[in-house]
Amino acid sequence: MEKYETHTHDVIVIGAGGAGLRAAIEASAQGVSVGLVCKSLLGKAHTVMAEGGVAAALGNVDSKDDWKTHFHDTMHGGKMLNNWRMAQLHAQEAPERVKELEHWGALFDRTKDGNINQRAFGGHTWKRLAHVGDRTGLEMIRTLQDRGIHTGVDVYMECTITHLLKDGDRISGAFGYWRESGRFVLFNAKSIILATGGIGKSFKVTSNSWEYTGDGHALAYEAGADLIDMEFVQFHPTGMVWPPSVKGILVTEAVRGEGGILTNKDGERFMEKYDPERMELSTRDVVARSIYTEVQEGRGSPHGGAFLDISHRGAEYVKKKLPSMYHQFMEFAEIDITKEPMEVYPTTHYVMGGVRVDPETAQSTVNGLFACGEVAGGMHGANRLGGNSLSDLLVFGKRAGAGAAEYASKIKDNELKIDDREIEGAVKEMLEPYENPQGENPYTIHQALQETMGDYIGVFRTKEKLHEGIEEIDILKQRASQLKIEGSRMFNPGWHLCKDLKSMLIVSEAIARCAHQREESRGAHSRVDFPNYNDEKWGTVNSVISKDNGDMKLSTSPLPQMPEELKRIVEGGYK
Amino acid sequence: MSVAKLRIYRGDSNGGQEVEYEVPVEEGMVVLDAIHFVQANYDGDIAVRWNCKAAKCGSCSAEINGMPKLTCKTRLDTLPLDKPITVHPVKTFPIMKDLVTDVSWNYEVRKKIPPFKYAEDTDWKMQQVDVERSQEFRKCIECFLCQDVCHILRDHNEKNEFFGPRMMIKIAELEMHPLDIEDRKPMLREAAGIGYCNITKCCTDICPEGIHITDNAIIPLKERVADTYFDPLQWIITKIKGS
Numbered sequence: 001m002e003k004y005e006t007h008t009h010d011v012i013v014i015g016a017g018g019a020g021l022r023a024a025i026e027a028s029a030q031g032v033s034v035g036l037v038c039k040s041l042l043g044k045a046h047t048v049m050a051e052g053g054v055a056a057a058l059g060n061v062d063s064k065d066d067w068k069t070h071f072h073d074t075m076h077g078g079k080m081l082n083n084w085r086m087a088q089l090h091a092q093e094a095p096e097r098v099k100e101l102e103h104w105g106a107l108f109d110r111t112k113d114g115n116i117n118q119r120a121f122g123g124h125t126w127k128r129l130a131h132v133g134d135r136t137g138l139e140m141i142r143t144l145q146d147r148g149i150h151t152g153v154d155v156y157m158e159c160t161i162t163h164l165l166k167d168g169d170r171i172s173g174a175f176g177y178w179r180e181s182g183r184f185v186l187f188n189a190k191s192i193i194l195a196t197g198g199i200g201k202s203f204k205v206t207s208n209s210w211e212y213t214g215d216g217h218a219l220a221y222e223a224g225a226d227l228i229d230m231e232f233v234q235f236h237p238t239g240m241v242w243p244p245s246v247k248g249i250l251v252t253e254a255v256r257g258e259g260g261i262l263t264n265k266d267g268e269r270f271m272e273k274y275d276p277e278r279m280e281l282s283t284r285d286v287v288a289r290s291i292y293t294e295v296q297e298g299r300g301s302p303h304g305g306a307f308l309d310i311s312h313r314g315a316e317y318v319k320k321k322l323p324s325m326y327h328q329f330m331e332f333a334e335i336d337i338t339k340e341p342m343e344v345y346p347t348t349h350y351v352m353g354g355v356r357v358d359p360e361t362a363q364s365t366v367n368g369l370f371a372c373g374e375v376a377g378g379m380h381g382a383n384r385l386g387g388n389s390l391s392d393l394l395v396f397g398k399r400a401g402a403g404a405a406e407y408a409s410k411i412k413d414n415e416l417k418i419d420d421r422e423i424e425g426a427v428k429e430m431l432e433p434y435e436n437p438q439g440e441n442p443y444t445i446h447q448a449l450q451e452t453m454g455d456y457i458g459v460f461r462t463k464e465k466l467h468e469g470i471e472e473i474d475i476l477k478q479r480a481s482q483l484k485i486e487g488s489r490m491f492n493p494g495w496h497l498c499k500d501l502k503s504m505l506i507v508s509e510a511i512a513r514c515a516h517q518r519e520e521s522r523g524a525h526s527r528v529d530f531p532n533y534n535d536e537k538w539g540t541v542n543s544v545i546s547k548d549n550g551d552m553k554l555s556t557s558p559l560p561q562m563p564e565e566l567k568r569i570v571e572g573g574y575k
Numbered sequence: 576m577s578v579a580k581l582r583i584y585r586g587d588s589n590g591g592q593e594v595e596y597e598v599p600v601e602e603g604m605v606v607l608d609a610i611h612f613v614q615a616n617y618d619g620d621i622a623v624r625w626n627c628k629a630a631k632c633g634s635c636s637a638e639i640n641g642m643p644k645l646t647c648k649t650r651l652d653t654l655p656l657d658k659p660i661t662v663h664p665v666k667t668f669p670i671m672k673d674l675v676t677d678v679s680w681n682y683e684v685r686k687k688i689p690p691f692k693y694a695e696d697t698d699w700k701m702q703q704v705d706v707e708r709s710q711e712f713r714k715c716i717e718c719f720l721c722q723d724v725c726h727i728l729r730d731h732n733e734k735n736e737f738f739g740p741r742m743m744i745k746i747a748e749l750e751m752h753p754l755d756i757e758d759r760k761p762m763l764r765e766a767a768g769i770g771y772c773n774i775t776k777c778c779t780d781i782c783p784e785g786i787h788i789t790d791n792a793i794i795p796l797k798e799r800v801a802d803t804y805f806d807p808l809q810w811i812i813t814k815i816k817g818s
Contacts, residue, residue, distance in 0.1 A: 043717055044632045102699060105691030107706045107713060114700030139713060150690045180671050209626040243603020249629045328629060331648060443615035487620025491672040494619025
């Protein structure tokens, strides 16, 4: 077998977006040796795309805000399917985590009295989102990046992890390849934190980057960890529609937070019909379904979307508060949003489902395997509120870092073994596409998968469609077992896609099966054949995906019971 | 539907050549779309970096018809389509493969810059007008196009002498942070080599974020260095007080 290089750390973090960076910083602060492995260059992860803000009950603008209200809003946004303890920790700790960023050099926009400014967002009772114009994610990743490189974290850039390795029932390492050379690399680790983000690249219309291929979900699944709530995929209500090349690119919710108005082709402010109280600032699931319905019923804009108008706020205000949006539309669509409305339509944005974790430590159901950020499940329930992902990754990034460091500190050096046969198997699997002259082009299958997910497992779902979707995915799985690739192993995106495709297929199957199982509508999961909540049957359980004797096993497990005092907060009105 | 001809540089550190591909043009299509079309339909192994495809991550820098640009932001309808469009890797950094270059030098330099440091008794109150100076530089998406066009790095390869415009705005961002108390002027004068910049403003012209690199960062930093090291009155004060 060919030689591969080996690195050894106490903790390996996979993924260097906000969650991975925050986890690495914390683990390092606990005094263990930390390696941070990322598919792209440092600072390019999907967190840079986050625009509107980070939700934290700082109470700088609306002084009545507190963690209880944030908790209340998050649980209602998630339609009560959230892990209550995660939602509680998140609401309680987010303000500290945001202030900490400021201590590390972040420069948020200010209120008149010099504090961190906060803006309104869908589903949040008060003005809660700390922000920097509409580039909050970039600010956060730069701040964390700066902190990370000055706190002794070793960064392994452009390195893709393909397999997790175990010693018995414990995680013992990660195996992967350098993107540049295509050569293999082994990371010995006592604990591993998955911070790989989401799954959007399984869908054709998405706001997500190429990296979002569900690697962490698939790695966890293959390692024997549970995934929960995979049917809940968030379609962000406002993606760009035109021109085709930018279809799906995010239009920040901050446009609506700053007063943007949605209308159909008849000039009707249609949110009055769907959520008269909150209107454009309803939760994302509701707004996405509303736009979808308007277009389906023939009231769409020329390119099949809704109009979103912010021009009434005046050119100066728009350019100051939404500078990226101004440039994005000017350059890609030749639309001046200070003068004319945008056209928007739902785009695949975020997966609420993910690795089942312990709220306190972020450990998965596999010993030594942790998960935080988008790859973790439970925090957001059936629908995530805007701004809660950036706070999620800070709160649970830190918790995962601490949890993984503590776990690792109890294991002696060289205590864990790497099984050579596992590595041989990984190498064999990775090199297969070079030995399949009759195989298929991975790009072709990727496109087919994206069509399938859009056609069968989109905003509105039915039993029949989901069934067909599952069958289609099955066929694609067969086709994907015989892939062909040309060229060398040096920086070869086609070869990289072969493994990413396998991850996407696992995730897609999990989404389809969970969606098929849940016979109700809740949050982002909308069943035409079961249009209402079924609290009795489905409001009390999470969907669970696990690997059982090589097959995907689907089941449910009861939601953790919420303590009485938190129930009172959730049931109480907080306005 | 019209067709664009792309001549993409294919090769590695051992050399290479342009390869021509024909791509059907869709409305609003950008150069990165065209490269993806080539990947999916002709050569799956073309190496190109990209992430967001929305000009926010700064991954997809290349030289299009000789001009350094983000491929995700360069629309085909802004280029003359009657002749082939050339796409080459950025020149200032060593090629890895095709359009991908080794930009690790930037990350090494970045590590040398002392991070944000605040005083013990900071109350964290800042006014919007005061944070805006730094915020301009914090818009940087690290596409390294400014590094690519900087004569000192591009034509003279003085990477040991000059940190380059990207790092100048990084230092400016920290120096102009309202609460920062670190002093990076010695570094600016020595290791960072600010004196090398002769203010041709190529970096400012190329910046896809429209950051006024020269006027708002480099020139004020040069003034700070000059005031500290070359102002006779300041020199005497420093001598008396000790530095």
